[in-house]
Amino acid sequence: MSGDGAGPGDAEENLRPLRTDLRPVVEAVREAGAAAFVAVGDRFDDDLRFLTRFSGPDRPYALVVVPDTESGDRAGRAVLCAPALFREQAEREFVAAARDADGEFHDGIGREIRTEGVGDHAGERAAGVVDDLADGANAATEGDGPTVLAPASIPHDAAVYLERADNDLTSTDAVADARARKTPAEVDRLRRVQRAAVAGMARAEAVLAESGVTDTTAEKSKRDSRPPLRWEGEPLTTERLRREVNQVLAARGVRDAGNTVIGAGPSAADLHYVGDDPIRPGETVLLDISPRGPDGYYGDVTRTFVVDGDGGWERRAYVAVEAAREAALDEVEPGVPAKTVHGEAAAELAAYGFDPNADEGEAGFTHGTGHGVGVSLHEGPSLSGAGELRPGHVVTVEPGVYDPEIGGVRLEDLILVTDDGYEILAEYPFGIVPGIDSA
Structure with a gap:
């Protein structure tokens, strides 16, 4: 497990002047x-x-x-x-x-x-x-x-x-x-806040990796049949994990802005869950971290983990989402219609047996593959909308699949469209088991 190397000093790094061309x-x-x-x-x-x-x-x-x-x-x-x-x-x-x-x-x-x-x-x-x-x-x-x-x-x-x-x-x-095409100075801010988001993700993964399974004999088929994971002697909940993430964000000079979304089990299928839910072994834990920096620019990163999983639905969903992410990224370059990126991700999920056009509350892929990020967390361009990708666009790539009765899996990175492809603004490894780097 590794992060981006971001530290508290990032907030004081020399940045290019932030100016708007009118x-x-x-x-x-x-x-x-x-x-x-x-x-x-x-x-x-x-x-x-x-x-x-x-x-x-x-x-x-x-x-x-x-x-x-x-x-x-x-x-x-x-x-x-x-x-x-x-x-x-x-x-x-x-x-x-x-x-x-x-x-x-x-x-x-x-x-x-x-x-x-x-x-x-x-x-x-x-x-x-x-x-x-x-x-x-x-x-x-x-x-x-x-x-x-x-x-x-x-x-x-x-x-x-x-x-x-x-x-x-x-x-x-x-x-x-x-706003859709970012200047180098804007990319400076986006990269900085994304590094902070990645550092928060590293903290969350570390906590999950340190969490203990207290009852391995209970029946796994029923969600409430196993007690929550324990961390530092207390039950681990989404709110406890959220606090750990937000402390890291604050130490790096960014605000969580109420956007640290963490769901576990069925609440991981809620795209914007900020409530308090126990985290149990064998269920998906979805973390979507979107802090805002001092100049107003957002970061956005999502990973999904499972502690003591049994390799069922969550493993199949994870493999499908990883494949959809790669398929989407393979299409990213200037001049490509934005809808093409979404279409490739959806097709890959369909190939794994997931509904690529599910409505909210149904099982499958229920949202677009990505959106622009800047001084708003959601701005142009949309990877489900009209238009072509251009150098300077900063967008998320975030395929996901969900089952309201089981959980959700989403993997998200923030990328800059460049002259010849794309750059991931702050990389973070992939792996469904916390603490095991699969990158």
Whole structure:
């Protein structure tokens, strides 16, 4: 058994500056013949966090981006309407951090902070900035207000304020598209938090390997006929194991964010189980660890173990999922349709006799093969969706099979699509028996 070698020092390693290139947003505004782009949200809005790199308050604020004029008398600008009490932080995180060593903005888009009208709704403040900067120059027809692009997730009340100010609001995928392809600086963060997740997995596997079977004579066919495993003199439960994992995550400077999913037996078939269940010998223990790092980026790794198994359903499921993972990875390269990766994993599971199209609560493969990971745990691209894989995509590969009456098996890694294939961001060995490295 071995991890990735991650240690507490990872949180202080030198990382490339984390900056967002706003030029794709400006280009989307131009292509739509719009006047501006507006995003409204709070510190929990991942689009706004990505666009601004500002970890602001838990009340709404707004970002307005306008392109340069065709005459060249005004450069492109991005205005963050921040609360007055957060001005210094906003200047540091949104403005200063976007400057190169020579003092110029790295993407050529000027940035500024405005704190006027702090008592007004963020949507109303954004509408005021649009009116000030856009001058209605891109109205569709004379007498109409300017077209303003916004993410589809813009809050309804913010949209109402913008429309009341005579703006024609249109949704755009520009932010989602920009988020899907990661920069080297973003990959730095993803790799760091994934190393922490792998370290948490190593701790969980060690605890399972140290756990004892207290009654080997009881009948194995009934789940409750064998007492739970014991570790350090007490029954081992999913909650005890979760605490051990989360302590490791905290020591490495990341937050568990409520995403340390551990199920045992039937609860291992629950994709998001965070309850407390006894862990018994002979049943699957599924651990899905998805912490969040200081800059907002997530990790995501899953392994499945069995202590004192009898080689029945769980062994067959494990072999099938391993084969599905390999089949999926064999398809990963730039230009491959994302659906192809999912299709190959599903076909491999079907070859082993598992339903590749099972509905939730049924036995078989009940979810997609993978999803993008970044400042959201689930973002584009989806390996079950449209589009092709591109360099810079960071996605999970996580086939699994489940039986609600028995348990579940899932194996998951986080990969970066490269120019000629893929890179696993933090490797971890495979093996159904904890403490025995099968890699």
